[in-house]
Amino acid sequence: MHIVITGVNRGIGRVLAGRYQGRGDRVTGTARDDSAQVRLDVTDPAQQAEMAAQMADQPVDLLICNAGVYLDKGHDIDGYPAEMWAQTFATNVTGVFLTVQSLLPNLRAARGRIVILSSTMASHTRAPGGSYIYRASKAAALNLGRNLATDLQADGIAVGIYHPGWVQTEMGGPAAEITTDQAADGLIERFDALSLETTGCFENWDGRPHAY
Template sequence: MHIVITGANRGIGKALADCYRDQGYNVIGTARDKSGQVRLDVADPAHHADMAVQLQGQPVDLLICNAGVYLDKGQGIDGYPSEMWAESFATNVTGVFLTIQALLPNLRAARGKIAIISSQMASHTRAPGGSYIYRASKAAALNLGRNLAADLKSDGIAVGIYHPGWVQTDMGGAAADIHVDHAVQGLTERFYALSLANTGCFETYDGQLHAY
C-alpha cells in the first residue's frame, strides 16, 4: 500500500508515518522544509506542481491531509490580524484542496482513500468562543471534505474527516488528553474502515460519529 502524509515531520503526521512504515507500507511524508521525502508547503501551488511531477504514475492508496496550523491560539478579541486569517486558511483549507487536486490522478489510479485531519472545533456544536480563525478554518475543511466525498464517489475514492483527539503534541500542548500513540492507533483503524459506504463521515479517533 502506498501512503502519502502531509506534515509528516512532527506530531501526529510523523507518528502516523512511523506507524505505517513499521507495518511495511510505502510511505511518503511531506514537510515544508527539507526534512520530508517530498518538500511541500501546502500553501504554495508551485510545491504542489513539483510534487505531482515527482509522484507521477505512482498510485496512491491513502492520502492523509494532516498539515495544519493553529496560529491564533491565545488571541484576544482585539487580535486576529488579517494576515493570520489569510495564512491559516491558505494552509488549513486551500492547502488541503490543492494537495488532493495535485494527487487526484494517483488516487484515481488506486481508487484510493482521502483522510482529512480536522478537529472537533470544526463542529457547530462546540462554540465556547475564542480561536475564531482555527475554528473557522477547520469548519471549512470539514465542509470541503463532505463535498469532495460527493464528487469523488463516482471515481471510487472515499473521503473521511477526522477529529484526532486532543493530543499531546506541540500544537495540542502537554496538558492534552491523550498520547500521540493512542491517537494514531485510533486513526489508523478509522482509515482502514473508510469506504464508499461511509464516505463523507466526520468521526473521532475512537470511532464516534461527530456532529457537523
C-alpha cells in the same frame, strides 16, 4: 499500500508515518523543510506541481491531509489580524484542496481514499468562543471534505474527515488528553475502515461519530 502524508516532520504526522512504515506500507511524507521525502509547502502551487510531477504514475492508496497550523492560539477578541486569517486558511483549507488536486490522478489510479484531519473545533454544535480563525478554518476543511466525498464517489474514492482528539503535541500542549501514540492507533483503525459506504463521515479518533 502507498500512503502519502502531509506534515510528517512533527506531531501526529510523524507518528502516523512511523506506524505505517512499521507495518510494511510504503510511505511518502511531505514537509516544508528537507526532513521528508518530498519538500512541500501545501500553500505553494509551484511546489504542488513539482510534487505531482515527481509522483507521476505512482498510484496512491491513501492520502492523509495532516499539515495544519493554529496561529491564533491564545488571542483575545482584540487580536486576530487579517494576515493571520489569510495564512491559516491558506494552509488548513486551500492547502488541503491543492494537495487533493495534485494527487487526484494518483488516487484515481488506485481508487484510493482521502483523509482530512479536521477538529472538534469545527463543529457548529460546540461554540465555547475563542480561537476564531482556527475554528473557522477547520469548519471549512470539514465542509470541503464533505463535498469532495460527493464529487469523488463516482471515481471510487472515499473521503473521511476526522477529529484526532486533544493530543499531546506542540499544538495541543502537554495538558492534552491523549498521547500521539493513542491518537495514531485510533486514527489508523478509522482510516482502514473508511469505504465508499462511509464516505463523507466525520468521526472521532476512537470511532465515535462526531456531531456536525
